Amino acid sequence: MAGPWGSDRRLTAIGRAGLSAPARQAVIDGQIKPGLQAFDYGCGRGDDVRSLRHMQVDAEGWDPYYFPDSAQVQSDAVLLTYVLNVIEDPEERRATLLRAWELARSVLVVSARLTWERNKVRGAEYADGVFTGRQTFQHLYGTGELRDFVQEATGVRCVSAAPGVVYAFRSDKMRIAFLARRIVPEAEWLDSDDTTSAIAAVVAFTEQRGRLPRIEEMPEYLGNLLGHLRAPDLQRLVRRSAAPERIAAGATHTTLNTLLFLAVELFNGRGPFGSLPLPVQLDIRACFSSYKEACRRADRLLLKLRDDAYVRGAMRASKVGKLTPTALYVHRRAAEQLPTVLRLYEHCAAIAAGRPADWTLLKLLHQGRAVSWLDYPHFDTDPHPKLSASYAVEMKGLDTTHTSYLDSVNRPLLHRKHEFLAPDDSDAAKYRRLTEAEARAGLYDQPHLIGTEKGWEGELVRCGRELRGHRLVRRTVGKETPSEHPGLSP
Incomplete structure (x- = not known):
């Protein structure tokens, strides 16, 4: 379907093998499940509808190009997935949102692409978005902008379920029940x-x-x-x-x-x-x-939560997590054991701006209020896991930043993994033994060098050590020197 400014909206509908991230989040949160009806408004090629039906969910969909003759039916949960992005006219965006809201008996799940994806969208600035070389339009939302837009249009308080995913509930009772299940x-x-x-x-x-x-x-x-x-x-x-x-x-x-x-x-x-x-x-x-x-x-x-001294005191008193001069870091498995005020700190950020589905460490700043969720996908198998992505929320203005390290050739990595876990975590002792062995070998003598992959590998070579799983052993004779290792300087 062509937009009024010559864009071709149908080209933004991509094929998926499984559920989209917003639909998956709604399933995880119990907003879509067998026994409830789901409707995908602007369903594109219909992949979410097919996947939900495979899960025994009563799902239907409508799309102006791919399924124009399908009925638009009221349902318990309505998905509006990456639709608002491709609409050039702000008034049409609002009308589309309100139409989807009319169909939702319980909850409307609104998702949109966010401003941090600008480097993935190639094209020229046009109106309040980007006109791409494929003749498509993209309006990228700020996290707070999307939530505010949905709240203003629907007239109800909304919850950010994940970055770029907002839930608008038909009743306060439903919204409160969702919050209760999360906490x-x-x-x-x-x-x-x-x-x-x-x-x-x-x-x-x-x-x-x-x-x-x-x-x-x-x-x-x-x-x-x-x-x-x-x-x-x-x-x-x-x-x-x-x-x-x-x-x-x-x-x-x-x-x-x-x-x-x-x-x-x-x-x-x-x-x-x-x-x-x-x-x-x-x-x-x-x-x-x-x-x-x-x-x-x-x-x-x-x-x-507004008192810096009280928050710092709670961080010092916490029995879990690693306290640095600027922040407290704690593993996902130990986050429930944080003092209540620090759990509140994280929950407020999550509800305002969305908690990402994939994260490993939580970072809470001492001063000001900012929360980061850091993803180290191989934390349990890699003795020094590499940072994959970071999603941060600055609480005062609800400004968000997302940084991906997937394409970096020198990613940040972790040391002393046991410090992020609860003392009684089943893996803490194994990680502690590795830390002690690395300290005895002199690998932590120059801490400013070891925070990235290349710097850490250089110190391993300097100290004549290598890692086999979570064991530190002497480097095998004949292993490369720093000058022989790709990307390392002597």
């Missing part, structure tokens, strides 16, 4: 096939959550297995079996998670108590004297 873990129930194992599942829940579950929270099969027990009898059985110290630890964890959720909810717009998911309501009743008290404590937590 307060859903209960994991043990498999049960008789009364004894069902009671064991309730005991496990009680120890994990710090409170007894309500029948409405339980899976149907558990309710059926325990339906013959009166509530007081079930409570007595659970109290007899559950460990008091585990219940206390579970209650503390639930309290902190609830405060984190309520603080994030205020950041994104807090609703009344009745709008909260039932498990969160029950957590509040169990852990606080009232919803008002819980909100007051969450508000204080949010205020503390």
Whole structure:
């Protein structure tokens, strides 16, 4: 379909073997799943529709060029995937967005290409975008720009699910439920096939959550297995079996998670108590004297996020992560163990600008407020993993930057991997032994040289060492010297 300025929009529809990144994110977040209807508005060649149907999702699509005769139907979730980019006229963009919003019963998933992709789009500046050599148009969005545009057009608060992916929910209750799932873990129930194992599942829940579950929270099969027990009898059985110290630890964890959720909810717009998911309501009743008290404590937590001294103190007190003169770095596996104010720090950035799907280390600045998600895809297998990409959000203006190192010939790399993990991580001891061996060999004597691939390889050669997995060994006689190694100077 040709645009009004001579662009050929159909040429932007690329073929995919699997789900697009926005559709995949919506599936991961449970916005699209079997049992719900999905509609792809501007579906291009229809690859997302086919992939969703393969996943047993009731999916349909419409496209002005490839599927012009398909019906535009209301659905639980509507995808508007990389459509707004290719529309030259701002008024037509808005009209397209509103049409997709009309079709969404529960959630509209809007995605767009972002400004950091400008180097991938070849063409001349034209109006508020780029007119490419292929006769296509691309308006590249800033992360905040996309979210603000969707919010203004739909009139609802939106959540950034990932960089360049925004969710607009039909009701506040749906938005709040999504936030709750991201912050307060859903209960994991043990498999049960008789009364004894069902009671064991309730005991496990009680120890994990710090409170007894309500029948409405339980899976149907558990309710059926325990339906013959009166509530007081079930409570007595659970109290007899559950460990008091585990219940206390579970209650503390639930309290902190609830405060984190309520603080994030205020950041994104807090609703009344009745709008909260039932498990969160029950957590509040169990852990606080009232919803008002819980909100007051969450508000204080949010205020503390503005206090540099308090944030630095939390970083120094953290039992996980590596503290440098400028920031705290922590591995994804240990991020849940950060002090609550630091978890809030990361969640606020994620909701405002989107958390990338692929990341390994979290970086939180001491002063100012900026969050980076760093991707080291081979962290567990490479003794010194190389940086693949960095996505950073500056919190004051919500400015974002994305840097890819995939084409770099001298990528940044990591040392002392154990410092980014929790002390009890199963791999921490192995990584620590490697660090100690490298320190004894003198490989850390010149720290300014070892932060990149070439510098690190040069130090390995200088010290006569090489790596075999996570073992440091003496370099085999006959190995190349720095001058013989491609890209290294003597």
